[in-house]
Amino acid sequence: MADIRRRIRRIRNRIAGLPIPRxxxxxxxxxxxxxxxxxxxxxxxxxxxxxxxxxxxxxxxxxxxxxxxxxxxxxxxxxxxxxxxxxxxxxxxxxxxxxxxxxxxxxxxxxxxxxxxxxxxTIGFRSDVAACKAEFYRIAAFPNVIGVIDGTHIRVQAPQEYEGDYVNRKGYHSINVQMVCDSSFRFLNVVAKWPGSVHDARIFRESELCQQLESGALNGYILGDSGYPSKPYLLTPYLATRSQKQERYNRAQVRTHVVIEQSFGILKRRFPCLSYGLRVEPEICCTIIVACVFLHNFGLSNGDTLDSNDDFNDDQPEVQLNFEGTRNGLLYRDILAEQYF
The missing domain is CATH 1.10.472 (Cyclin A; domain 1)
Structure with missing residues (x-):
């Protein structure tokens, strides 16, 4: 009532030409x-x-x-x-x-x-690479992993320009965001600028992360799903296994890769705006996504962490494959599965 009376008084003062107190x-x-x-x-x-x-x-x-x-x-x-x-x-x-x-x-x-x-x-790969690999190894004994990669769609309202580009394969408007995380659900890389119709493989191919892996600046494997191309530095699962070693490789790869899906769930539960949809322009949407990723990592650094009770040994073996021709990712995956798993 007090607010209503104050507004009525302001209207009367305006009509009478009296000064309106702030x-x-x-x-x-x-x-x-x-x-x-x-x-x-x-x-x-x-x-x-x-x-x-x-x-x-x-x-x-x-x-x-x-x-x-x-x-x-x-x-x-x-x-x-x-x-x-x-x-x-x-x-x-x-x-x-x-x-x-x-x-x-x-x-x-x-x-x-x-x-x-x-x-x-501040979002970037960890400096303690050995510890990062050991933490991933605890999950399913997959060696030499420094991160897992996947894309997630953030729903947005239909933009005025290039509206069709933002319609993803599920039929709604979105931003396709590429992210990489470690075993503690901390995001190490985020690319938030592509409309929902763009495929995960293209986002990765044109990202700075791909250039770093190609040049050898990052020492280790990135695990992705079957939507990504198989590379010596980006390992994907077999669509059809032909041996028990390939089956063991697949089980370890999938169990380790699922961490990125769990990270997406944690991020969107903490910030439901990423699930319900963002009612702003795409450029602002991308800014919001990066800000949420920063806040997610900040929250983990301040005690919002999950404890792991897995019993895997931290002492992972050194992986040194007898392999030449590092451009052939499918062959590299076969040799890794044969020699290690």
Missing amino acids: VFQDRTNPLEVMSELEVFNRYRFRPPSIIQLVDRAYQSMVRPTSRSNPLPPLLSVLVTLQFLATGTHYIVVGAVHGISPSSVCRAVKGVIKLFAEIGSR
Whole structure:
């Protein structure tokens, strides 16, 4: 009622030509009035992690001015996290925090862009390659693996330009996102720029990751599904096995590769906006995706990890194949299955 009476008074003052007093709402800090569990359920991060995010982005978000009452960096981060955690409309997020939808829109765009920029600098392959290979080896005794790769479709609204390019094989509009993760569900590489109609193999072929693997800059195997070409550095499963060794290879490859599907599930459960669909332009959608990947990795670094109880031995054997002609991925896979599995 108080809000309605205030609006009526403002309308009467405007009609009468009287000055309209500005009203600044009292913005309560949710971290001070909510429990840690309530904060985690609403924003997907606990208070200490949220404070760290604000500290990392403070200098870029602070808006010193004497003419208005701008959103503080903490509130800008909170409304952005709730938007990503719910995928709801700006008006709903604004009502929860006592701010206008336009303020929510500006805050979300600014914070998302900032987190995406941080993600572009921090998302990368691990420096402890030996530990990464050992962790993958625990899953199904597949040696020398530094990552698993796959693509996932993020639903988007139909864009005004090149609308047909965004229709994927399932019949809805999407962005086809290529990602690589390690055994702890941390993403090591993300390519978010291709419309849904583009095949996974083309995205990989034209990616910087492919160039790094071709040049030998990354030492180890990437595991992919049958949608990718078989390469000496990108190992895929057999569509039809011809021996027990190839069957053992397939079992180990599939059990190890499934980690990327689990990572997609964790990412989309933490940020349901990626499941429900993004109602913004494709370019902004790509920025949101990269920002979510950065926040996902940040959450894992702050204790959101899963323990593995597998009993595989960490001491994986050194894989040295007697192989020449490294361009033939199918032959390389046959020799690997024969000599190791």
